Amino acid sequence: MNERLSGRLASHSFLALPFALWAALFIVLPLFFVLWTGLTDGAGHFTLEHLSTVLQIEYLRALGLSATLALLSTFICLVLAYPLCLILRERKERRGLLVFMLFLLPLWMNSLLTTMAWQTIMEKHGIINMLLSALELPEVHLINTPAAIVIGMVYNFLPYMVLPLYVSISRIDESIIEAARDLGANHFQTLRRVLLPLSLPGIVSGSTMVFIPALTTFVISALLGGNKVLLVGNIIEQEFTAAYDWQLGSALSMVLMVFIILNILLEAFTDSGEQGRKGRP
Amino acid sequence: MKKELLRLERINKSYDGRQILEDLDLTIHENEFVTLLGPSGCGKTTILRLIGGFEMPDSGKIWFDGQDITALQPEKRQVNTVFQKYSLFSHMDVAENIAFGLKLKGKSASYIRDKIKYALKLVNLEAYEHARVNQMSGGQQQRIAIARAIVNEPKVLLLDEPFSALDLKLRQNMQRELVKIKQELGITFVFVTHDQEEALSMSDTVVVINQGWIQQIGTPENVYNEPENAFVADFIGDSNIIDGTMVRDNLVHLLDKDIPCTSAGFGENVPVDVQIRPEDIQICAPEEGQFAGRILQVVFKGTVYDITIEAAGFKWLVQTITGHEQGKEVGLRLVPANIQIMTKPESVDEEAVSNE
Numbered sequence: 001m002n003e004r005l006s007g008r009l010a011s012h013s014f015l016a017l018p019f020a021l022w023a024a025l026f027i028v029l030p031l032f033f034v035l036w037t038g039l040t041d042g043a044g045h046f047t048l049e050h051l052s053t054v055l056q057i058e059y060l061r062a063l064g065l066s067a068t069l070a071l072l073s074t075f076i077c078l079v080l081a082y083p084l085c086l087i088l089r090e091r092k093e094r095r096g097l098l099v100f101m102l103f104l105l106p107l108w109m110n111s112l113l114t115t116m117a118w119q120t121i122m123e124k125h126g127i128i129n130m131l132l133s134a135l136e137l138p139e140v141h142l143i144n145t146p147a148a149i150v151i152g153m154v155y156n157f158l159p160y161m162v163l164p165l166y167v168s169i170s171r172i173d174e175s176i177i178e179a180a181r182d183l184g185a186n187h188f189q190t191l192r193r194v195l196l197p198l199s200l201p202g203i204v205s206g207s208t209m210v211f212i213p214a215l216t217t218f219v220i221s222a223l224l225g226g227n228k229v230l231l232v233g234n235i236i237e238q239e240f241t242a243a244y245d246w247q248l249g250s251a252l253s254m255v256l257m258v259f260i261i262l263n264i265l266l267e268a269f270t271d272s273g274e275q276g277r278k279g280r281p
Numbered sequence: 282m283k284k285e286l287l288r289l290e291r292i293n294k295s296y297d298g299r300q301i302l303e304d305l306d307l308t309i310h311e312n313e314f315v316t317l318l319g320p321s322g323c324g325k326t327t328i329l330r331l332i333g334g335f336e337m338p339d340s341g342k343i344w345f346d347g348q349d350i351t352a353l354q355p356e357k358r359q360v361n362t363v364f365q366k367y368s369l370f371s372h373m374d375v376a377e378n379i380a381f382g383l384k385l386k387g388k389s390a391s392y393i394r395d396k397i398k399y400a401l402k403l404v405n406l407e408a409y410e411h412a413r414v415n416q417m418s419g420g421q422q423q424r425i426a427i428a429r430a431i432v433n434e435p436k437v438l439l440l441d442e443p444f445s446a447l448d449l450k451l452r453q454n455m456q457r458e459l460v461k462i463k464q465e466l467g468i469t470f471v472f473v474t475h476d477q478e479e480a481l482s483m484s485d486t487v488v489v490i491n492q493g494w495i496q497q498i499g500t501p502e503n504v505y506n507e508p509e510n511a512f513v514a515d516f517i518g519d520s521n522i523i524d525g526t527m528v529r530d531n532l533v534h535l536l537d538k539d540i541p542c543t544s545a546g547f548g549e550n551v552p553v554d555v556q557i558r559p560e561d562i563q564i565c566a567p568e569e570g571q572f573a574g575r576i577l578q579v580v581f582k583g584t585v586y587d588i589t590i591e592a593a594g595f596k597w598l599v600q601t602i603t604g605h606e607q608g609k610e611v612g613l614r615l616v617p618a619n620i621q622i623m624t625k626p627e628s629v630d631e632e633a634v635s636n637e
Contacts, residue, residue, distance in 0.1 A: 173366065175364045179370075181355040182333060182361055182362045183361065184356045184386060184433065197372040198372055
């Protein structure tokens with residue numbers, strides 16, 4: 001029945017036409033424009049000049065900082081989400097659903113709004129420092145630091161880690177864990193040798209979904225980093241809106257794309273490995 | 282007398298307020314093939330999980346080799362389990378699956394290699410060392426699960442309906458092989474199943490369970506030929522179970538007739554359940570039998586014919602090698618030695634037990 005349905009849909013491939021049109025106009029074409037702008041000079045001649053400008057130390061520093069902060073946020077999201085998903089796996093019931101919804105809550109609110117809220121929380125006379133001084137503790141300098149940006153990223157992107165991770169972890173059957181215990185694995189060994197490898201597809205796909213927006217964000221870094229911490233996203237924005245150097249902005253985007261493609265390849269690789277193993281349903 | 286290895290003592294267990302096991306006592310001996318047999322939901326899997334350490338009893342104790350292991354974690358028990366759903370590690374190949382327990386115990390590489398070879402030979406999968414487990418058939422996966430468990434040299438192997446997902450032919454093959462493996466290893470097997478044929482063909486001891494109560498413990502011949510109550514008689518094999526009254530020793534009143542039998546010690550004029558196996562009833566001419574009736578239905582089953590006969594107001598199930606004509610008037614003859622007399626359930630609890 002199912003096979004027949006999917007077979008019929010496959011033969012009606014014209015149904016995919018609207019999306020194909022959309023993709024060609026708004027995904028492939030703009031991509032081509034970016035490549036074109038980044039690789040030509042004003043007269044339309046091919047040049048690597050803009051790409052070599054990216055290799056200047058200030059741009060490399062911004063790239064490095066972006067990658068570091070994105071990686072750090074991804075890691076923190078993973079550490080926060082993994083135990084949660086383990087707990088949710090064990091109790092697939094209403095109370096579990098409530099916790100799950102709480103973790104997804106940031107998705108429902110405008111991210112600009114929540115990031116501005118974090119600004120208020122972390123600024124010099126913000127909520128954190130008010131509390132600290134009320135307790136007669138030394139104030140902390142958070143706003144306009146990389147730490148503030150990481151906090152903002154984790155808050156905004158955590159749901160993207162929780163979702164794929166939960167799907168992957170909840171699919172692991174209880175009897176697999178019991179088998180590991182039965183064969184002599186304690187809780188930690190079960191986690192390391194069975195749960196982690198079996199949830200690897202979820203870890204990779206969650207990490208990709210956090211890493212990519214974290215790498216390219218400019219709203220979070222603009223609001224929480226002031227102009228003191230410059231990430232790639234902010235530089236690209238400036239090149240396009242303030243400096244009007246579209247060529248350099250495009251070249252920077254291309255370099256970012258390389259990171260993103262690498263990340264997606266990694267995900268595709270883990271996924272196909274998993275599929276090969278599944279074989280039988 | 283065989284040495285006791287495992288003892289469950291006054292075990293109570295309930296889930297969500299529903300009592301699964303009540304004051305259960307069970308002793309399992311060294312090198313014994315014990316089968317826990319009962320309908321689904323009777324508590325047999327719970328008993329297995331208690332022994333494996335995956336469940337804690339609400340009260341009661343579990344003794345293993347003279348030691349109290351009631352609160353011991355599963356990884357610390359000298360017991361391994363073969364799960365119903367195979368539960369192999371899909372991110373590892375066959376050899377890695379089998380080596381899992383041995384690596385955790387820090388065994389040397391050469392020891393592990395030898396063990397993998399030995400175990401794969403034992404389960405007849407020698408060429409599959411580096412196969413991916415999810416590309417194997419159900420029967421092969423279950424063999425790997427057995428190999429993975431036995432390399433750890435457990436004193437008891439627990440098997441939770443391991444063959445229920447396999448088709449009939451494969452299941453019978455696996456049953457024969459399992460008995461061979463058991464003889465080779467010389468350890469205790471505790472096997473859970475709802476399939477009475479499986480239980481009878483493999484076990485040294487069958488424990489018949491219903492609704493958390495042990496109905497009978499005995500050898501396969503014992504529980505088949507001398508069931509202690511109507512539940513056991515009905516659950517194992519086909520049976521005609523009829524209300525009767527024990528008139529005196531060796532005479533039972535059955536469907537308005539006094540029939541000689543070979544049971545004694547029930548007292549006089551005591552209500553009993555009378556069980557007669559369908560293969561023990563002889564069909565003869567109407568005037569020669571103890572009961573006379575008419576054939577309602579004849580079903581060919583391959584080795585035997587299932588014949589339904591209405592006689593003395595009861596629908597008898599009779600099995601014969603030769604066929605009979607539907608609608609024919611026939612007589613039924615009962616041999617005294619083949620009439621099994623069982624006490625009626627006394628308490629309400631026991632009554633509930635025999636309802637299913």
